[in-house]
Amino acid sequence: MNKNLFISCINLCKNTKNNNILKNINFSLKQGNMMVIIGSSGSGKSTLLHIIAGLDSISSGDIFFNGISIKNMNQDQLSCLRKNNIGFIYQFHYLLFDFSCLENVALPLLIKKEKKSIAYEKSIKMLHQVGLKDNIFHKNPSSLSGGERQRIAIARALVSKPKLIIADEPTGNLDEINSRLVLDLFLKFNKKYNTTVIVVTHHIQIFKVFPIQAEMNQGNLLLKNIIL
Numbered sequence: 001m002n003k004n005l006f007i008s009c010i011n012l013c014k015n016t017k018n019n020n021i022l023k024n025i026n027f028s029l030k031q032g033n034m035m036v037i038i039g040s041s042g043s044g045k046s047t048l049l050h051i052i053a054g055l056d057s058i059s060s061g062d063i064f065f066n067g068i069s070i071k072n073m074n075q076d077q078l079s080c081l082r083k084n085n086i087g088f089i090y091q092f093h094y095l096l097f098d099f100s101c102l103e104n105v106a107l108p109l110l111i112k113k114e115k116k117s118i119a120y121e122k123s124i125k126m127l128h129q130v131g132l133k134d135n136i137f138h139k140n141p142s143s144l145s146g147g148e149r150q151r152i153a154i155a156r157a158l159v160s161k162p163k164l165i166i167a168d169e170p171t172g173n174l175d176e177i178n179s180r181l182v183l184d185l186f187l188k189f190n191k192k193y194n195t196t197v198i199v200v201t202h203h204i205q206i207f208k209v210f211p212i213q214a215e216m217n218q219g220n221l222l223l224k225n226i227i228l
């Protein structure tokens with residue numbers, strides 16, 4: 001396995017009893033590559049993102065991070081991989097309603113044993129970067145709009161400056177201005193920290209600016225365009 005490749009997806013399949021959800025997916029990304037995936041509802045996009053992040057199991061084939069297979073990692077090893085490398089933005093954001101907005105964003109840093117005052121300072125900065133104002137920081141996310149919740153989830157994924165951002169329709173609930181803000185944030189992270197980004201989107205404006213473009217079609221990933 002080529003260690004210069006950050007992620008390699010080799011003959012990846014996901015099958016359930018009645019369904020071949022992912023069919024022989026192959027692609028590789030170097031650190032700093034940006035890939036966007038479009039595709040119709042039910043085509044397998046979220047399933048692929050979850051498997052890459054070790055949140056769902058592989059039926060056959062494998063995924064390698066820096067040449068290391070994740071197929072046989074146990075849950076602790078997968079959690080460690082996620083904690084140290086991946087910022088995941090879920091399609092349905094999964095914020096914790098027992099905690100305030102600020103606490104939700106700070107969580108990945110606190111899990112990594114960052115000092116509380118520094119974790120909160122970084123989280124406030126991140127919340128400002130996604131365009132949220134101080135007055136919501138101590139509110140419960142359940143009292144916020146869908147777009148505000150989505151931006152909190154984005155701040156939570158980015159706050160620890162992960163090597164890999166995986167985003168599942170991150171702008172699904174956002175207006176044009178906030179969608180652009182999120183896109184600019186991904187581009188900024190990519191430029192500043194060489195962050196690898198994989199995004200699923202229905203937004204053509206986002207699709208257009210990503211150098212690696214792919215389409216999911218009934219479980220097949222078709223690479224459409226690679227501009228590197």
Ligand SMILES: Nc1ncnc2c1ncn2[C@@H]1O[C@H](COP(=O)(O)OP(=O)(O)OP(=O)(O)O)[C@@H](O)[C@H]1O
Nearest residue numbers: 016019021039040041042043044045046047048091
């Ligand atoms: N846990 C599961 N068990 C069985 N089938 C599943 C499971 N999760 C997803 N599927 C099926 O896998 C297929 C792909 O689902 P997936 O959520 O990956 O699609 P998607 O491309 O993300 O769709 P959308 O654009 O609506 O979010 C669907 O047919 C779905 O019903």
Ligand SMILES: [Mg+2]
Nearest residue numbers: 045046091168
């Ligand atoms: Mg989905």
